[in-house]
Amino acid sequence: MLALHTHAKVSGSFPAYPVKVLDLPEALTTNLARNRVAARLPADVTVDLAALASLGFAGVIADAIPRTSPPLPALHSTADPRVVDGGDVIQVRPDGSQVLVLFRRRSTSNSLFITERCNSLCLMCSQPPRQVDDGWRVDELKQVVDLIDPSLPTIGVTGGEPTLLRERLAELLAHVREVLPDTQIHILTNGRLFADPAFVELFEGLQGSVTWGVPVYADVPSIHDHVVQARGAFLESLEGIYNLGAARHAIEVRYVLHKQTMPRIRAFAEFASRNLPFVNHVAFMGLEPMGFAKMNRDLLWIDPVDYAKELGAAVEWLDRNGVATSIFNLPLCVLPRSSWRFARKSISDWKRTYEPICAKCGELDQCGGFFRSTGSDWQSRAVSPIVRGNQ
Numbered sequence: 059m060l061a062l063h064t065h066a067k068v069s070g071s072f073p074a075y076p077v078k079v080l081d082l083p084e085a086l087t088t089n090l091a092r093n094r095v096a097a098r099l100p101a102d103v104t105v106d107l108a109a110l111a112s113l114g115f116a117g118v119i120a121d122a123i124p125r126t127s128p129p130l131p132a133l134h135s136t137a138d139p140r141v142v143d144g145g146d147v148i149q150v151r152p153d154g155s156q157v158l159v160l161f162r163r164r165s166t167s168n169s170l171f172i173t174e175r176c177n178s179l180c181l182m183c184s185q186p187p188r189q190v191d192d193g194w195r196v197d198e199l200k201q202v203v204d205l206i207d208p209s210l211p212t213i214g215v216t217g218g219e220p221t222l223l224r225e226r227l228a229e230l231l232a233h234v235r236e237v238l239p240d241t242q243i244h245i246l247t248n249g250r251l252f253a254d255p256a257f258v259e260l261f262e263g264l265q266g267s268v269t270w271g272v273p274v275y276a277d278v279p280s281i282h283d284h285v286v287q288a289r290g291a292f293l294e295s296l297e298g299i300y301n302l303g304a305a306r307h308a309i310e311v312r313y314v315l316h317k318q319t320m321p322r323i324r325a326f327a328e329f330a331s332r333n334l335p336f337v338n339h340v341a342f343m344g345l346e347p348m349g350f351a352k353m354n355r356d357l358l359w360i361d362p363v364d365y366a367k368e369l370g371a372a373v374e375w376l377d378r379n380g381v382a383t384s385i386f387n388l389p390l391c392v393l394p395r396s397s398w399r400f401a402r403k404s405i406s407d408w409k410r411t412y413e414p415i416c417a418k419c420g421e422l423d424q425c426g427g428f429f430r431s432t433g434s435d436w437q438s439r440a441v442s443p444i445v446r447g448n449q
Contacts, residue, residue, distance in 0.1 A: 062159045062408050064141040070117070070131035072150045076160055076198065077116045078205040081144040085115065092116070094205060096133065098144055133157065147205045160202045167406035168206075169214030170199045170234075172227065176219040178248050179287040182316060182358055184348035187218055196226045200233050212242040221251045228260040235267050243268045244310075250291055252298030258305050269308040269338065272299055276322045277329035285318050296333075303336045310339040315388075316358040320365045327372035331379035340376055342369060343404075344387030346429050347436040355435070362392040363440035370397045389416075390425045392440045398424075405429055419443035 077096045080088060082105065085097040092114040099105050099120045107128050110118060117131035119142065133150060136157065142148055145163025150156075161168050172195055176187035206213070213234065220227050234243055243264075249272035251257050261268065272295060275282040279292035302309055311334060313319065313326060323342075330340055344362060345351055351358060362369075369385065370393070376383040377400070385397060386404035393401060403410075403426045411430040416422055421444045428437075 060162075060408055061138065061141055062162075064136050064138045064157050065155060066133050066136040066150070066157050068131065068133055068150065069128055072131040072133055073116045074150065074152050076147050076149045076202050076205060079119055079142055079144060079146045079148055084144065086113075090205065096148070145207060147202055161206050162408075163207060165407055166211075167214075167408065168210065169216050169406075170202065170230070171216055171218075172196065172199060172220045172230065173218035173223055175222050176217065176248075177222060177250060177288065178219065178291060180350065181285055181287065181318065181354045182314060182345055182349075182351040184346040184351060185216075185218065186349045193223065193226060196223065196230050199230055203230075203234050203237050206238060206241075208238055208240065210238060210241045212244060213238070215243060215245040217246070219248055220245055221247050221249075221257070224251075224257070225260060228264075231261065231264055231268060235264060241267075244271060245269070246271045246312075248273060248286065248291065248295060249298035249302070250288075250294040252301050253294040255301050258301045258307075261307070262305070265306045265308075269310055270302055271310040271312055271341075272302075273312045273314065274299075274326070274330070274334075275313060275319050277326045278322065281318060281322055285314075299334065299337070309337045310341060311337050312341050312343055314343045314345060315360075315362070315365060315369065316345050317360045318357065320360060320368065323365070323368050323372045324375070327375040331376055331381055335379070335381065337381070339382045339384065341384050341386050341404075342373065344385075345436075346387065346409075346431065347433065348429070348431045352431075359436065361438050361440070362388055363438050366393055366397070370394055373397060373400045387426060387429070389427060389438075389441065390421050391419070391442055391444055392438045401426060403427075413437075413441065415441070415443055417443075420446040 077094055078090055079096050079098055081098050082100060085095050093116050095115055096117045096119050097110055097115050099118050101121050111130040115130060120132055120134040122134060146159050147161035149158045149160055173192050174188040174190055247270055274295060275285045282292035283289050299309055373383045383400055385401045390398055390401055405426055409429050410427045412427045
């Protein structure tokens with residue numbers, strides 16, 4: 059688990075726009091514009107900073123305070139030097155108080171956070187929405203995309219509700235496809251605006267590059283609408299899924315597991331196999347104890363070991379009916395061995411952690427672990443190290 063931000067000190071006027079951090083040899087040979095690159099200096103080599111300044115670099119990254127006033131901006135003395143690495147894209151707050159990592163080269167969980175706004179108010183939302191004007195994010199994210207490694211296999215787009223940006227979301231996605239033609243894009247959306255076929259047309263031409271992750275929390279409107287706190291949302295999301303499917307878009311249906319959704323999980327599996335057989339994937343997802351989830355713990359918490367049998371029956375049903383199915387965000391020790399083949403290491407690497415007891419587990423390398431926000435009151439009584447040959 060490695061945070062996406064740290065504190066540091068700045069000498070000079072370090073750019074406020076996103077920059078790419080590159081180790082010095084790569085910085086000298088990159089095709090990127092030099093004013094978008096911060097060269098990371100080797101600790102054991104003396105570098106001619108005046109020469110780097112003459113080449114037009116945005117700044118340098120150093121381990122320690124420069125001995126003399128450098129001729130170009132310098133970021134140094136980071137509180138946690140592990141956070142910023144070569145290949146990352148960072149942004150430094152104007153006062154230098156915080157360094158944000160916007161893209162991490164060595165991560166498999168990169169995403170573009172596009173808005174804080176949302177038209178739902180889910181009981182378990184880990185990123186509670188704010189109704190703010192943050193349309194400026196699209197222009198900034200396009201700058202980030204320009205600096206991302208073209209070899210990146212996949213990138214997420216998340217919020218808030220990304221579709222509220224309408225044409226600007228389409229603009230960002232088109233830019234990602236142009237700059238990163240080999241990168242798959244996964245977008246988390248409640249799908250409600252896609253109930254309008256005209257809205258689907260905004261994203262024509264992105265088929266094959268984009269997967270839309272749409273939550274459906276029951277097979278009946280009353281439960282889904284209650285969970286998302288929006289009347290009519292169930293029918294809007296379903297109609298949106300049908301419209302996306304008709305336009306040949308890839309779709310992942312997501313079902314978050316908690317006390318409100320568990321009673322209908324088997325019925326949902328049957329519903330999905332009969333009514334949504336065209337979707338590319340169904341993901342059953344363990345709850346992230348953040349944001350509204352913490353506030354609504356009594357409404358939501360159920361020990362995963364208490365629903366593991368029902369979950370297993372649901373994934374087996376979908377699998378038998380030809381629907382690709384996975385279990386996200388749950389450690390292996392709370393699942394029966396028969397369900398392990400569906401379990402994925404899905405928690406973002408910067409959120410994922412393991413308990414001290416896990417060090418003794420024979421399946422640690424395959425286990426998805428826990429959200430770092432998982433406290434003792436969110437931990438299953440079944441958590442224990444797995445001894446190979448048991449479980």
